[in-house]
Amino acid sequence: MLWMIKNRYLLLLIAVFIFTGGFFTGGLYSSHKSKQERQNPSIEARVAPKSIKNLVPKKMPKVESPKSNVLIGYVQDYRDPTTIDYSKLTHVIFSFVHPTNDGRILWSGDYAKSNLRSMVKRAHQEKTKAILAIGGWYHIQxxxxxxxxxxxxxxPTSRTRLINELTKVAEQENLDGIDIDFEHPKSKEDAKNLAAFTKGLSEKLHPKKKEISIAVYSKIHSVTGTEVGYVIFEPSMFNYVDYVNIMAYDGQWDGSYNAANLSPYPFTENVVRYWSQLFDQNKISKQKLVLGVPFYAQPENVKIKQISYATIVKSNPVNANKDIVAMNGTTYHYNGVPTMQKKTQLALKNGFGGMMIWELGHDASGTLSMAGVLSQELKMIKNDGKVYAFRAETK
Structure with a gap:
C-alpha cells in the first residue's frame, strides 16, 4: 500500500516536471522567435499598412513641343497640280480667289476649282497642309x-459676308486654312479694317482647327534700307494669325528700276531686322514670321520678261550656285543656292518660323530643286545653343 502511494507521488512529480518544462521551453521559443522577427522581419512584416486616404495622382506638367520650321510655297491657280513636289513642303497655298466689292469671291474659272481640289488631295497624301489665298496683286476683273x-x-456687312464665304469654302474644299494677301493697306483706316477682317476670320476658322496666314509687304526700301511709310499695318493684327509671310523681294521697283535690287542678301538682312524688332516690341512670337524668297530672275532690261529659276539651271546647272547670269541678250539677277542657304540661316537665327516661296511653278525638278535646298536647310541640328545645317550639294 505504501509502495503504491509512493509510486503515485512519483508519477505526479514527473507530470508536474514535464508540464513546467514544456511551458518554460515554449516561453523561451516564443521570446527567441519575437527577437528574430525584430532583427530580420519577414516580407509580410515589412509591408506598410494601407492608408485609408484616397491617393490622387499628380498631373504631369504639360510640355509644349517646339514647332517645326515651316516651308510654305505659293502656287498659281493655272499650274498643273501634278507638277508640284508637295513632299518638301509643310504648306502649299493656292493663289488666288478674288474678292468683290460686296464681299463675295470669284474664281479664275472652272479650271481653278478643279486644280484646287487636285492640289488638296495630293498635298494631303504627303501630309502637307493646303491653304487658299485671297487677293494678290491683280484682280480677275x-x-x-x-x-x-x-x-x-x-x-461691316460685306466684311462679314467675305469672312463667311471663305469659311464656307475652307470647309467644303477640305482646306487647312486661308491666306490673306491684301496688297497693300495704304492708310490707318485700311490697317484698321484689315485687322478687323483678320480677327473676324480667326474667330471663325481657329475653332475649326484651321490656320490663317497673311502675306505682308517687306516694309523696307531696298536702296535706302529704311522703313517704308506708305504701307501700314496694325501690329495687333498679327496676334490673330498663325504665320506672317514676308514678301522680301521685288525690291527692283524701289527708286529707279534696278534688277539687282530684286532680293539681295543685305536687303534681306534689313527686312529681318525690322520684323524682328517689331515683333519683339509688341511681344509677339517671332516663330510666326516666315521669310519669303523669289524663285524667279529679274532682267536688267525692263522690257524683257522675268524668267524662272528652272529656266536658268536648265540652261546650265552651274548657274544654281550664282546670283547673276547673262541670257537672252540681257543680264538676270536672282538668288542661287548659296544665297538661299544664307537667308534661311539668317531667318532661323533670328527666331523666324521658316521660309516662304514665290512661286512653286518656277522651281526646277530633281536634284536642282530650290525647294529641296530650302527643305534640307530647314532640317536643323541644335547643339549647345549653336545652330547647324545640312548643306545642299549642287553640281
Missing part, C-alpha cells in the same frame, strides 16, 4: 486687287 479688297473689308 482687271486692274489691281486693292480697290476690291478695300471695299469688301471697309463695310
Amino acid at each position: 482687271g486692274g489691281e486687287s486693292y480697290k476690291y479688297f478695300k471695299s469688301a473689308i471697309s463695310n
